[in-house]
Amino acid sequence: MSRAERLLALLELLRRHRRPVSGPALARELGISIRTLYRDLDSLRAQGAAIDGAPGLGYVLQPGFVLPPLMLTSDEIDALCLGLDWVHDRADPGLAASAANLRAKIEAVLPPEKARTMMSSTSLAGPPAHPLPDAVDLGAVRAAIRDHHVIEIVYRGETGQSTNRRIWPFMIGYFDSVRLIGAWCELRGGIRHFRTDRIGPVHFTRERYPARRQELMRQWRVEDGLTGD
Structure with missing residues (x-):
């Protein structure tokens, strides 16, 4: 597991717990040492994650932290592309335009290697049927x-x-x-x-x-x- 994937796993683990969870419990679930856990917690905090707690007290992630695009895995990028393509082809014009804008924004902030992954996604939404026209905005x-x-x-x-x-x-x-x-x-x-x-x-x-x-x-x-x- 790469460091980026480990940080992502730690973040998702904290999100699943609404109450403080101990450092040893987090380390055991992630399969890492307690020292590595403390370094990873410090790294997430440096990226803006509001993680409250200390050794002996447990840790809890406060809501509001947005995962940096750098943390997206290749499979997550494929899932994102598939969803955006589906919305672009099948939703109403307002959402379709928003999907295109969102894709461009994400590609602009991804690291080069991740942007290339997004532009050559392995997943593709099939051709849409043509829904009956909406009579309401x-x-x-x-x-x-x-x-x-x-x-x-x-x-x-x-x-x-x-x-x-x-x-x-x-x-x-x-x-x-x-x-x-x-x-x-x-x-x-x-x-x-x-x-x-x-x-x-x-x-x-x-x-x-x-x-x-x-x-x-x-x-x-x-x-x-x-x-x-």
């Missing part, structure tokens, strides 16, 4: 999700009948042929999904919905997916 939907804002829509169901809805959006699902907004529907009193090609006039309110987005996501997972409308 998904960038605005993402903003509503982040701000917990109610959206008022006219929705056309499978039978062609349209209904007025007030929804609490919490996610967007991207599929090969269609995109879906996952939301709590006030009319139906439950979680539903709404195809973006069937949404008619839409009004983005400034009204915050009362539920926590994380709770809606938890409920969705418990129900094993979204119920159709």
Whole structure:
């Protein structure tokens, strides 16, 4: 294991523990000496990682530390490229442009050998299908999700009948042929999904919905997916 890989493993190990973990326990799990552990902890701190603790007390990583691109492994770069390619080819124009910008930013800060790995990734996303066109601005939907804002829509169901809805959006699902907004529907009193090609006039309110987005996501997972409308 290279030193960079060892530092990455130590960082990920600290992230898994929310409470202080002892130095000997960290060293045993990583298969290194306690002296090497202390040097690695000092190296991570020098790179900006807020690691609290001392010998005999244990160590804990405070949130907020961003892993330097230098620490990315070749497999992680392949995973990143695959994900960015998928988003670029299949997401809405706003996210597709962001994926391209992100790739350029990452390539610009990677060391030369890692940048070459990124430019010649071994993983490739297959050709996308062409999803039905969105009838709503998904960038605005993402903003509503982040701000917990109610959206008022006219929705056309499978039978062609349209209904007025007030929804609490919490996610967007991207599929090969269609995109879906996952939301709590006030009319139906439950979680539903709404195809973006069937949404008619839409009004983005400034009204915050009362539920926590994380709770809606938890409920969705418990129900094993979204119920159709």
